[in-house]
Amino acid sequence: MNWLLVWPILIPVLTAALCLLAWNAPGLQRTLSFLGTFVLLIGDLYLFAGVWEGGVQSVQMGEWPAPYGITIVADTLSATLVVLTALIGLGVAVFALGDIGVERETTGFHPLFHALLTGVGGAFMTGDIFNLYVWFEVMVIASFGLMALGCERAQIDGGVKYVILNLIATTVLLVAIGLLYGVTGTLNMADLAQVVPQHAEQGRLIVIAALFLLAFGMKAAVFPLYFWLPASYHTPPAAVSAIFAALLTKVGVYAMIRTFTLIFTVGQAYTYSAILAVGVLTMLIGVLGAIAQNDVRRVLSFNLVSGIGFILIGLGLGTVLGLAGAIYYTVHHIVVMSGLFLVAGVAQRVAHAQGLDALGGLYRSQPLVAVLFFIVAMSLAGVPPLSGFWPKVILVQASLEAEAYIVAAAALVTGLLTLYSMSKIWSLAFWRAKPEVAPQAAPGILDPGPLGAGRKAVLLTPVALLAVLTLAIGLFAQPLLSISERAAVALMAPDAYITTVLDEEG
Amino acid sequence: MENVLAIVVGILVACATFLILSRDLIRILLGIAILSNAANLLIFTAGRVTRDAPPLVPGDLEVPAGAYANPLPQALILTAIVIGFGLLAFALVLSYRAYVAMRTVDVDAMREAEPPYPDQSPPTGEDGRQTPLRRRGAAGTPTREAAQ
Known part of the structure; x- marks a missing residue:
């Protein structure tokens, strides 16, 4: 069992828990937050190196064999994205040291930040479609907290729209997963990739695929479902909106790429x-x-x-x-x-x-x-x-x-x-x-003192x-181009993904 | 039985859609609560409604004796109920804070984050504070102050 595969989930959870314990010590929380993202980045780089050398890796949670237990899988795409998650996490954690005031730090900024990274990492790594929903919810509830933290008027207003539309999106995702389970009887993504193309009722599966497209589209902020994004992303502090902009919509896009290349090839x-x-x-x-x-x-x-x-x-x-x-x-x-x-x-x-x-x-x-x-x-x-x-x-x-x-x-x-x-x-x-208008107090930013x-x-x-x-x-575009090409080839022909997941117990 | 439940799910989704389309924040939240219950009922129905024995393995056997009910939908619904409850509680608190901050639950009148004039900064008064945005109290749903 390869423990490195749970690294992108385990490290942020631990960091979030430790930050919760240090609730009243913002200085300690800052150190923990920085160390947490740093350790996360190192482990994710090792994970990426392992996937780059040895191909797709998977691990079954609780040692339940593949189509029944929850699977964690890393292929080139997910490994690349978790490395980027850790990299941006580290950058934003450093930025937050200067951007997030003590008021927000003592009301839970750091635990929520790492809970968000947990949800993002879990969504990138999971090989189970219901588990994907759960990681989406972890990510979303943490982002709700970060969005509302500080309780400025603009934040509350943006937060209301953000929360409501994301709640609807996750419910649609849940409905789509329930219907997919009802039609196919499985939730493991590799197993679904085998079951769905051979299923007798292709019409129903296309309807379900459209529901997934709707749910992930709301998450990814595509036209015409994007209205929550420009209504809310400019209201929280810069560190929060940067991590949202970098990662949250990308998780929706990743889920769309994954499901529509692996499962819904019909x-x-x-x-x-x-x-x-x-x-x-x-x-x-x-x-x-x-x-x-x-x-x-x-x-x-x-x-x-x-x-x-x-x-x-x-x-x-x-x-x-x-x-x-x-x-x-x-x-x-x-x-x-x-x-x-x-x-x-x-x-x-x-x-x-x-x-x-x-x-x-x-x-x-x-x-x-x-x-x-x-x-x-x-x-x-x-x-x-x-x-x-x-x-x-x-x-x-x-x-x-x-x-x-x-x-x-x-x-x-x-x-x-x-x-x-x-x-x-x-x-x-x-x-x-500089124009000749009176300088305004920026309403969206709790100013924690002079710069x-x-x-x-x-x-x-x-x-x-x-x-x-x-x-x-x-x-130096070539290294990243090779990574993208290899990830794309693996997505178009997901045999290695499927066999690695389903034969893992053997 | 599945057909009846499917119709119930359809009615619930229709009610939820009607409520979510409202401008009143409380109605929207009620709609979301109904929608998440409809989703739970849908998973329950999709897992097939059967009258089999509970999925328990007797002590001396490796697999259950005879046919047994599918435990997975219940596990999924339990997860979804817990998550849905937490999110709804958060949304209720957020709506209360929104009411406290903006003195309205009409989402059309909540224009703090999206000013009605997106191409310029909000106007500021003589004291440097932003002037409050125009409320729709007169034309639309009356605000609390207007009612008193």
Whole structure:
């Protein structure tokens, strides 16, 4: 039994528990939080190395043989994503040292943060569809807590919409799982992959697949189910919205990629064309919404929605190249979105303003913040040689090969509009002189005191590391491309996944 | 029996949808409570309603003697009930806080996070505080202050 497989779940749970014990000692909680994410990253890197060398690994919880017990599986895609979870977790944990005030730390920020990482890690690693629902709920309840923590008016308002729509989404997921169990009689994903294609009632299974698409689509914030995201993501502190933006929607996307390549290979012509249409609309509507907004982090929220569309078209094309592009884009998007939300939080804090109409002059007053923002923003826009360029090239090439010319055109238009929306933030918030409006107290940020040099260094170090990371995966694209290709090939032909899970007891 | 239960689930989902489409936060929460109960009943029905013996293994046997009822749906529902209860409790507290903070349960009037003018900052008064957003008390559901 390979204990490294439960590492992405076990370490955050332990950290959360220890942070709970240190409830009244924020200093101790900070140390634990940092150490927890650091240890998590090291273990996840070992896990990834093991999967890269030895292929798919699985372990049965409680030693119950495969289709009956709960399975934990790691293939290239899940191993890559847990490494990224730990990496962003570490970055945000460092950022939170300077961003989250003592009020929030003594009301449970650190335990909730690590509970969130537990849910995300569990959702990436599980091989059981009901267990996936449970991890979704762990993740969602932790995110509810983080969203409402601090109880500012905007947070409560955003939280209400976030909570209600996510509750509906998880209930739809539960209904879909119940129906799938009623039709097939199994919940193990590898077992489902064998049962579903040979099942007699394909019509019912396609209806169930559509329900899964609806549930995961709400989680992933795709058009037309994304409205909870720009209503809420800009209200909590920057650290919280960065971890949300990096990971939560990606779990929905991951679940969609996993179920629609492994289980619902029936009726692919129908489901994949639906995913493709949804993807195109998501990226266009998302970026158009971004252009109209004023609050910097709302602009970024809409760009986040737009990026989900890019990942979906990679899945919807149904080719190895498309999936490789989608996985590459997911990795890029996790790094860049967290970096953008963090640097936007710093910019809003130093300028004491949230809206683009009140910001300005940051290039002159905060050159380092401006340079970091420029790197991650241009990376999101897909300017070569940064990390956003390569997955867009791959996705456009994949859609041209699949003769989906509308998709390719939509991707290019979205890229252009993303560049426009990023340069709008750049020119308004950073480049122009500070406008002559009265500075407002930023209502979404509980200000834990003035921003000294030490605190600013704590805030900017993770942003700088993320910016270096996006430069690195842009300049040296080949390693990540090999990882994405191998993950995509394994997703398109999941025989190794199925045999590893089902033969594990033998 | 499955058919009757399926119809009950359908009615529950219809009621829940009607309630969730309301603008009143309390009605929405009631709708979500009904929806999660409908989901639980659906899993119960999907696991087949049978009148077999409980799935207990007698002490001297390896497998149960004779036909036995499927225990898995109950286990799933138990998990879902616990999770659903916790989430609903949280949502109720959050709604109460929303009422305390914004003095309304009309979700259309809750515009703190999404101002009605998304392309500019909210206006500020002379004291530097944001002016309260226009409420829909007159046109829509009356707020508590309007009723008093």
